[in-house]
Amino acid sequence: MKVLVVDDSKVARTIIRAVILDQHPDWSVSEAPNAAEALALAAREPFDIFSIDINMPGVDGFTLVEQLRAQGAQGRMALFSANVQEPVRQRAADLGVAFISKPVTPISVTALLAAVGCGAA
Numbered sequence: 001m002k003v004l005v006v007d008d009s010k011v012a013r014t015i016i017r018a019v020i021l022d023q024h025p026d027w028s029v030s031e032a033p034n035a036a037e038a039l040a041l042a043a044r045e046p047f048d049i050f051s052i053d054i055n056m057p058g059v060d061g062f063t064l065v066e067q068l069r070a071q072g073a074q075g076r077m078a079l080f081s082a083n084v085q086e087p088v089r090q091r092a093a094d095l096g097v098a099f100i101s102k103p104v105t106p107i108s109v110t111a112l113l114a115a116v117g118c119g120a121a
Contacts, residue, residue: 007053019109037058054081076116
């Protein structure tokens with residue numbers, strides 16, 4: 001499995017990568033600090049799973065989901081956010097992506113993997 005972690009926080013990307021590789025050491029995890037880099041990476045190679053932060057400078061996670069799909073991305077997607085208000089959760093549901101509440105912890109990353117159908121090994 002190939003995972004793309006998109007978050008403007010280096011700490012969040014590091015935690016997500018570490019937890020995924022701890023549970024699935026044979027997987028590949030790439031990182032992007034913003035939507036532009038995520039789109040460029042996804043244009044070069046397919047990813048099975050996308051972990052996307054909602055609140056990033058420039059293009060937000062909701063828009064990135066739409067752009068990735070328009071670009072042809074087929075992977076399962078989950079959005080991370082500290083904003084757990086119902087309109088945010090509803091927008092994620094309307095896009096057909098999982099919503100995972102921050103903070104990024106081993107528990108929330110495990111929930112992300114379960115939400116995209118890839119629970120712990």
